[in-house]
Amino acid sequence: MSAPYQFPETDAVQQLSVERFAGVDFAAHPNKVDWSRSPDACNMIANDTFFPVKRTGYRRIVQFYGEVFGLHRFGDDVLCHEGKNLWRMKGNKGARVLIYEDMNEGKSDAFLMGGKLWLLDGKTYLVYDGETVQPVRDIAYVPTTTIGCAPEGGGTSLEAVNLLTPKRINTFVGDGTSRVFQLDCTEIDLDSVQCEAFPIQMVNTVTGQVTFAEAPPDAGGLANVVIQFSKTTEHASIDRCRICGLYGGKNDTRVFVSGNPDEPNCDWQSGLYDPTYFPDTGYTRIGSDASEIMGYARQYDTQVVLKSDGQDARQYLRTFSLDENDRPSYPLRQGAEAAGAVSRYAIDVLAGTPLYLSAQGVMGIFGTNVTEYRTVAGLSQRIDARLCREALADAVSCVWEDKYYLAVGGHCYVADSRQTENSVPEWYYWDNIPAVCFLADAADGRLWFGTADGRVCAFFLESDPNAYLDDGVPTRAHWATPFSALDVWNRTKTILDCRPLLMPFGYSGAEIWYRTDSLHARVHTISFSQFSFAHVDFSRFSFCSAPAAVPAVVRRRVRRAYLFQLIVRSEQAEPFGLLGMTLRYQVRTPVRER
Secondary structure (H helix, E strand, O other), rough: OOOOOOOOOOOOOEEEEEOOOOOOOOOOOOOOOOOOEEOEOOOOOEOOOOOOEOOEEEEEEOOHHHHHEEEEEEEOOOEEEEOEEEEEEEOOOOOEEEEEEEOOOOOEEEEEEEEHHHHHHOOEEEEEEEOOEEHHHHHHOOOEEEEEEEEEEEEOOOOOOOOOOOOEEEEEEOOOOOOOOEEOOOOOOOOOEEEOOOOEEEEEEEOOOOEOOOOOOOOOOOOEEEEEOOOOOOOHHHHHOOOEEEEEEOOOOEEEEOOOOOOOOOOOOEEEOEEOOOOOOOOOOOOOOOOOEEEEEEOOOOEEEEEEEOOOEEEEEEEEEOOOOOOEEEEEEEEOOOEEEEEOOOOEEOEEEEEEEOOOEEEEEEEEOOOOEEEEEEEOOOHHHHHOOOHHHHHEEEOOOEEEEEEEEEEEEEEEEEEEEEEEEEEEEHHHOOOEEEOOOOOOOEEEEEOOOOOOEEEEEOOOOOOEEOEEEEOOEEEOOEEEEEOOOOEEEEEEEEEEOOOOOEEEEEEEEEEEOOOEEEEEEEEOOOOOOHHHHHHHOOOOOOOEEEOOOOOOOOOEEEEEEEEEEOOOOOOOOEEEEEEEEEEEOOOOOO
């Protein structure tokens, strides 16, 4: 008698759900990425509730002819350094006025102090007062180098020579009989001596002696003779500096400048709240000249000085103190050992942590305001596989709305300080961002950037019309899950259905793609319009008005899939976002040997 027939048991239906999302992960193998992250997402960013949404696009504000080397804000004005020209732009309407025509053709840096904007371009140190631009040397502070001199010389040293000007002042105490007064230096400049109070008869430029037509009167021990003169000397030029950092201990009372290619490891400090005065004694050689100073970052009451890779330390810490004569000093000590900086314009501070770009990726400097201890750690491991293939020396960055934007090669890597894991921020990846400089504090509340082909652009706000166009081209975005074996590596799977949950925007849509080891195809398209007269499109009208997630139900069944990936794309000029996704599947037959 034969055995009764046994019906096979139906394979259990399994379900995978994703309810919270993080950023991208280009470091792990696509089969091994956590389902909350994506091994291949583009032009997505976390919204206020930390769900991934499509980034907004940008519009062109103005088109110039040359490369945009810098964008700098002064009040409601934006100064645009384009080619050799400096333009003043009023608002974001594109109106501009040429205000200077002899800029260096290279990136520029700027800072605000004393109600003026000070610019460094590597050629001429400039100042903008809201109306005009001029070289700072034209208004440089003239120091009084010696005071209380007798006619034959001597006196008391007071101020150091200003590197921005050859002009100096000496004050003398007249005795009523002397006509010849000895300056505090020799070999002075021809026709440079001035004295408003008494007429000058003769000047010996070699000896530095000034002869008056009549002897100045006796002032009873008070200085009554003021002589201004010039002595041109060879020294490093502040004009050739390209980077700056404000610092003064607990307050930003001085500016430190560097980036002079003739003195790559040297920086100079300004006078107290006076960017027109750089004393010739206020310089510091930081480490070896085999590596150059790349930039500055402020952390608590310490200034971090970052250098390129070389034979010495890559990081120094500057602090503030008073010496035995109560004069300010800025001692340096070596910081933590770490990779050197590779870009002068990719140094910022995100949520209190200085960030800089090295050949190994983005580094963060961590410390406390209780001790002077600092550590350096890599923060970009999840994106380094792509980032480190870029031309990193060309990278530029900014911090905007709690995010660090790093642009290079037409791509932008965004670190979100609101989403962290073990102090490492989540990262997002954007393309079609041709930024070569940023302006992160424009008066209109938008992030601006300049391009190599002369465009000045600003990102849209979500509420703007046409907010999802990149200079007229639809912003395209996608989010891909891991290319996963669904935790079963020795069996095939039957994909029953999936349900991506879309954000309930006023109008939106998406394409759903499946990828397996033998299939890569679009399996579903959804488009919808919530009831809003601002966005209604009757060709896709859904009669849906509740602000709830919109499920894209995909009933395409796929058999004998070993690996599976779900890709959700947005190709249209419209908002798009994900609130979650659900996948139902069955584990089936063993995988055959190949």
